[in-house]
Amino acid sequence: MREDKKTTVITFKAEEELxxxxxxxxxxxxxxxxxxxxxxxxxxxxCGGAGFLNEKQRRHWKSFAREHTLRRCGRCDGLSIECRDRESSRSHPKKSLDKEKCL
Known part of the structure; x- marks a missing residue:
């Protein structure tokens, strides 16, 4: 954690449970x-933490998503993005999904 002196107080509203x-x-x-x-x-x-994509971000994502898909890891259950057609992809190295390690 940071060691410097805190100089500003911030407040926020919270529910009883919190x-x-x-x-x-x-x-x-x-x-x-x-x-x-x-x-x-x-x-x-x-989204940079906004929780949604603006129009320009959505356009870029749709273009990217045409060639990519989400894959759930069988070991850690995490999501990763990979090329839809791994065999014919020119821009990504070919890997065996069975030998791929979880990060």
Whole structure:
């Protein structure tokens, strides 16, 4: 966590259920700061954390999606993006899905 002095206070509205859960934490501020930093590090690369694609992003995604598909890993259940036609793809290396390792 960052060691520098915090100088700004922010507030947000919360439901009773969230308040009750936060009250059980020994350091609410530290927990909230860490949760926000972690969420920002994991922001969706497509929407930038907005939760939806704007018109231009949607156009790019539709073009990309014509040649790609989502595949669920049989080992870790994570999703990955791969070329629809792996055998004839010129831009991606060929790999055996059976030997592919989970990250």
């Amino acid at each position: 308040l009750s859960a936060l009250e059980k934490l020994p350091n609410k501020s530290e927990f909230i700061r860490e949760a926000i930093f972690n969420a920002l590090k994991e922001t969706c690369p497509l």
